[in-house]
Amino acid sequence: MITRRHVVAGAGALTAAAMAGNRPALAQGIPAGYSADYKDLVDKAVKEGAVSIYTSTDDVQGRPLIEAFRAAFPGIRVDYNDLGTNGAYNRVISEAAAKQVGSDIVWTSAMDLQMVLVSKGQAETYKSPEAAQLPAWANFNDQLYATSVEPVAIMYNKSMLGALKPPQTRAELIAFLQTNKETLKGKVASFDPEKSGSGFLFFNNDARTTTDTWELVKAFGGTDPKVYGSSGAMREKIASGEHWIAFNLIGSYAIEWAKKNSNLGVVLPPDHAAAFSRVANISKGAPHPAAARVFLDFLLSQRGQTAMAGSGAPSIRTDVSEGLNIAKLNEMAGGKLKPIPVSAALLEASDPKTRAEFFQKWKQALRG
Amino acid sequence: MSLANDAPRFRAGVILALFAMVAAPALLVIYQSVLDAPFFDDNVRFSLDAFRFVLTDPEFYRALWTTTLYAFGMVVVAVPLGGLLAFLITRTDLKGRKWLEPLVLVPMFLSSIVLAFGYTVSVGPSGFVTIAFKSLFGAAPWSIYTLPGIILIGGLSHVPTVYLYVASAMRRLPSDLEEAARTAGAGIWRVSLDVTLPMVLPALVFSAALNLLLGFETFGIPLVLGDPNGILVLTTYIYKVNTIFGAPTYQVMAAVTVFLILITLPLVFIQRRLLRHARRFAAVGGKGARTNLLRLGSTGQAVALGLIGLWLLVSVFFPVGGIVLRAFVENWGEGVRLTEQLTLANFKAVFEIPSLSRGILNTILLAGVGGAIAVAFYLLVGLAGHRNRGRSGTLLDYSVLIPRALPGLIVGLTFFWLFLFVPFLIPLRATLISLLIAYIIVGLSYGLRIIQSTLLQVAPELEESARITGASIYRSWRDVVIPLVKPGLAGAWAMIMIVFLREYATGVYLMSSGTEVIGSLMVSLLTSGAMDQIAALSFISIALTAVGLTLALRLGAKLHD
Secondary structure, three states, X not given: OHHHXXXXXXXXXXXXXXXXXXXXXXXOOOOOOOOOOHXXXXXXXXXXXXXXXXXXXXXXXXXXXXXXXXXXXXXXXXXXXXXHHHHHHHHHHHHHHOOOXXXXXXXXXXHHHHHHHHHOOOEEOOOOOOHHHOXXXXXXXXXXXXXXXXXXXXXXXXXXXXXXXXXXXXXXXXXXXXXOOOOOOOOEEEEOOOOOHHHHHHHHHHHHHOOOHHHHHHHHHOOOOEEEOOHHHHHHHHHOOOOOEEEEEEHXXXXXXXXXOOOEEEEOOOOOEEEEOOEEEEEOOOOOHHHHHHHHHHHHOHHHHHHHHHOOOOEXXXXXXXXXXXXXXXXXXXXXXXXXXXXXXXXXXXXXXXXXXXXXXXXXXXXX | OOOOOOOHHHHHHHHHHHHHHHHHHHHHHHXXXXXXXXXXXXXXXXXXXXXXXXXXXHHHHHHHHHHHHHHHHHHHHHHXXXXXXXXXXXXXXXXXXXXXXXXXXXXXXXXXXXXHHXXXXXXXXXXXXXXXXXXXXXXXXOOXXXXXXXXXXXXXXXXXXXXXXXXXXXXXXXXXHHHHHHHOOOOHHHHHHHXXXXXXXXXXXXXXXXXXXXXXXXXXXXXXXXXXXXXXXXXXXXXXXXXXXXXXXXXXXXHHHHHHHHHHHHHHHHHHHHHHHHHHHHHOOOOOOOOOOEXXXXXHHHHHHHXXXXXXXXXXXXXXXXXXXXXXXXXXXXXXXXXXXXXXXXXXXXXXXXXXXXXXXXXXXXXXXXXXXXXXXXHHHHHHHOOOOOHHHHHHHXXXXXXXXXXXXXXXXXXXXXXXXXXXXXXXXXXXXXXXXXXXXXXXHHHHHHHHHHHHOOOHHHHHXXXXXXXXXXXXXXXXXXXHHHHHHHHXXXXXXXXXXXXXXXXXXXXXXXXXXXXXXXXXXXXXXXXXXXXXXXXXXXXHHHHHHHHHHHOOOOOOO
């Protein structure tokens, strides 16, 4: 399956380049492969004039996508609200209760919270014409779509690690933390599952899908561990040498950072290549329903995905040549990339009992 | 004659409106704390589960204990230092004290998030100061991520608050008592310990109580410096319980806030009592008493200037230097050659991204125009409470206290809901007006204090003579009081402007696309970890504050009341 996809990706890249040359701007026409009446939807969307996005993708990273969308649909203004995962969720349920829905698209990395919104009936059902281009696990009942594939990674500071050989696999990481326990005191960082939804998603998924997660957390606990609420905060501390190595941070960011700073090293451990996705839905009762649909389609389209991949969110499509895509990532992970599927199983993560059990184990293991 | 019964309708109207504005968020928090779901949920029921959770959570007690240590530790650091600085600058012939004063106040004008970032870049384990120190002495024996480190930083950054109160008390102190002691042969330290200190004791105690209160409310410093090590205080605990359940659990946040109110209200109450005494005390000296300055002598000068220099280095240069450096580089730390890293890319990104550049404009607008509106509002409230000894005056006193007990993040969240669910407020939600109203509430106690002290400087005889010649109370305000306090108002405007520039927590929930503000943008960017832009925004925020402060001094703002 992987090889086939990879071939498709190569071919796709060529076509994309060719197409980009021939057709510089879409200019509110119908994208190729869409049904003829899509023009009506675009006309309606232009009449609505705006699309409102609630997201956790910050303005810096989201900007290329928004600019690409503006170029394709100059008549539709984008109101981009970076609210964070919790902030977006909070605003959506509050506005729904007040009957003043303000969001057209909710697009965040909190896969579990997004699934809660779907289960609460806050998502519109819409079959995107791009749906056929996505893997099956990336579309939940035409209500929630995965828009990226972002693996977790190990990142380290080359000069600080010095003679220590950076671990290349999950198993090596555990051994690395155990044997260098004393040297690494206060030098190891990871995501905080208590403060960060992404952190919880990663570790909880690890605990469910692998057998050595608690062993890893225990080894981490032995190093006087430091936990952070964002990958960016970890980057700052790794790059400055305050910490030497971090694991379970967002790999796509790490790869971008390592490109700009040669002192940073990144490993996508092939024996544990979990990946999460930013997921998007159309809000129930969206104030600009047509524009919402047009935006979602664009987000999943080759052009939208190309813009996203260019700013560090690897594409879920195999026909995007910019940056990374799902096929390339899979290759880097030795064919063992394991994206977290967009499914009802995500709801478990917001079940109070699951969480309480998880945190109990987490705290116990972290004591070393 | 008594002025208390004048303009009862105006007074009652303004005070009731204010009370509604401040009571609404507090009541909403208390109501939410006894529910089992968001208050707007269809299946919501009364429940004490949130309190049960909090009271059985060992983390809560740990956070409570840490907060208590933090608050008292801050007082131990800030009060003696602030008192000493005030003494040196107001009561001695210290060289350069004119330009030292605004410098001493700088930490007060920076948001604590900005301060904390600055410290990590300068004196964190890989900070430039730490690295330089290590290369000189082999090791750097400090850690800013430990509780003592955090307390020290918190304490140092609150020295200006103590300074403000103590300096203003010291300025009002007549110097004849000190001179008498000097002529009787007492040395300078004897005089300051036996004469000056007892006289300003009320101000010291008051500022200690105020710092204790600020210690319990503190958010930015423990968030940035304490969190990675698991050091939690009550406000960061609130932040955490919001995420720990997966979906936000407002009832638990609300329950913790109720505890915070229960802790801080008595403190605010004590503080008010002390303030009343402090005012009475200070009045003993009266105005116009000439102050003769104590001579320090050349050794004294050197010691005092050295001490102040050291404090400035640690409290101003380290954090501001850290921010300035980080704003112009992408990488820093061990083994990084800073000269190779210099870049303007961080600023370029800020100015290219519409929301960030809009955030800068909005912040300037909110601070400038909004600050002026806030001063007008505080003036109305101030007049309503001016020489008001009636019941509405007491209600006013308490209304001012309530917002003090609520963390800015919670005020912002409750205002978000009020603007969403209260019908006549709905049209304002997506505008800067919603932020302005929340800011006015958050800045209330500080702003009103400035206005009230300005109003109190108008001698009652002036108003009384206007009344006797037949002017109505409104006329006496319009033609006598307001013209007389006008210069004070300009200064107050500049000070409020700085307070609004600094604010960050209040806007987090309130701002939308189009109404972004710098402080809250930094909090949003923090969740994704975009440090480059945070540093650039911090730098811009410091620059704007410097402009505001210069303006304030030009307009004759009195940094002390």
